[in-house]
Amino acid sequence: MNEILRVENITKAYGRQKVLEGVNLSINEGEIIGLVGPNGAGKTTLMKIITSLLKSYSGDVFIKDENIKTSKKKETKSVGCVIETPGFYPNLTGYENLLFFAEISGMRDKKEIDEIVKSLGIEDYVHRKVKQYSLGMKQRLGVAQAVLTYPPLLILDEPTNGLDPAIVPELRKFIKQLAKEKNTAVLISSHILSEIELMCDKVVFIQKGKIIKVESLNRDSGDATTVAFITSKIGALEVFFNERKLNCKVTDKDQIQCKINREDLENLVSSISKADIPLRSVYEVKDSLEKKYLDTMRSE
Ligand SMILES: Nc1ncnc2c1ncn2[C@@H]1O[C@H](COP(=O)(O)OP(=O)(O)OP(=O)(O)O)[C@@H](O)[C@H]1O
Ligand SMILES: [Mg+2]
Incomplete structure (x- = not known):
């Protein structure tokens, strides 16, 4: 199993408040890991560190063995993420936004955009301007953007937030398929535990900035x-x-x-x-x- 992400001894404080303390985590390719914990536990903070949105912290994050602090590679190519509300150009259509992101991330084959649009089932609105989108519509476009270049690591912070319950199983199927077919490593947070249970191989419990338990959900494990x-x-x-x-x-x-x-x-x-x-x-x-x-x- 190839390790895609390794988080080593991450500690982060805001002023005097420690929001992450000695966090270690590893994800292999094709693995889906759920991150669960109470409000304020540090889930979003950890995800921001992994995606380089936060740069001041102690400890190290390795993506495919490259330390993101010193790596010269553009992390945007190896990590796709949806953290908080995704930012889009409101006057462009969803499709035009995707085209734009595809271009800046060096994607060659535009057919892949159509493939992703289709598998996420957003084709009925992707040609409308983003400013007319609802929260859930933006969220799904955000997932499309995050997976556009099929990055080896995908970070999703509460991706089902604001989604209509009828869409949630489709998104779950899409993410599971990515992990299986493209070997994507996925870290996903959610407060909807039934969702995590259906989707993840392992669950990481985090409380007050510390990982307190890692539980395997592998149905076949143990006799x-x-x-x-x-x-x-x-x-x-x-x-x-x-x-x-x-x-x-x-x-x-x-x-x-x-x-x-x-x-x-x-x-x-x-x-x-x-x-x-x-x-x-x-x-x-x-x-x-x-x-x-x-x-x-x-x-x-
Ligand atoms: N910019 C900031 N300045 C100061 N404190 C912050 C900042 N961002 C987050 N925090 C604090 O860090 C802690 C962890 O916040 P974080 O957003 O990571 O929690 P979370 O687990 O994602 O919670 P939720 O489930 O509500 O999304 C909280 O106590 C929060 O108040
Ligand atoms: Mg959060």
Whole structure:
């Protein structure tokens, strides 16, 4: 796995207030990382540092092993970003704005603009003047501009802010596709945890300027899982599990939760029914990201 972004020991203060402290982070190509945390935690500040919008900080940011403080390459080519409201020329159309950005970033093939416009589904308004755009329309044009040159790293600060819920899945699909097909590394912040959960490989929890936890959301990782078994014969099922020395707990009048290896589940269900214990339902119990978030933030 090629590392695209490495953040080393970033500390940033505004006056006496430390807003980031000893932040370390790494993103590989094709990886989508979610950045979550309360208002004022330092998400936007970190993203501004990574995109060189903020230049005074201690620590280092490496993009493809080049320190952005000393790199002579134009970072605009290796990082695409949408941070806060994107700035466009209001009297030009969205398309003309994209053409302009494509030109200054040295993009050769204009067909790629049409491809991006199409995949973001903005073709119905891209030829109207930007001054007539709503917040959500500007936001989507902002994403188009950020990915125009298919940069290896994409930084999105609350990209779904102001978006109509019907558009959000399309944007998610677009970002996932970029990561998969173009190997783009993506850092995305959002307060909508269900969104992060559906899109990201990993979540970074940040609170008061510090990274307090990194959690992998990879669905295939780890074999152990918690499974809920619903039955009318709760006592019999408890005995069944205890006999097999399985770690289980009665969680409701008709429910037992048991920690097992995922590959053992099919055999287990079939042995339970052979033992004449009826099962009404069997499902994997997963903590939602919202629960993990609340638990993590509370424990600090
Ligand atoms: N220009 C500035 N001058 C002084 N303090 C600032 C400045 N910009 C941000 N801060 C402070 O830095 C801290 C982190 O702000 P930041 O915008 O990074 O938070 P955030 O995690 O993005 O929050 P939100 O979820 O509300 O977007 C806050 O306490 C904020 O008040
Ligand atoms: Mg912010």
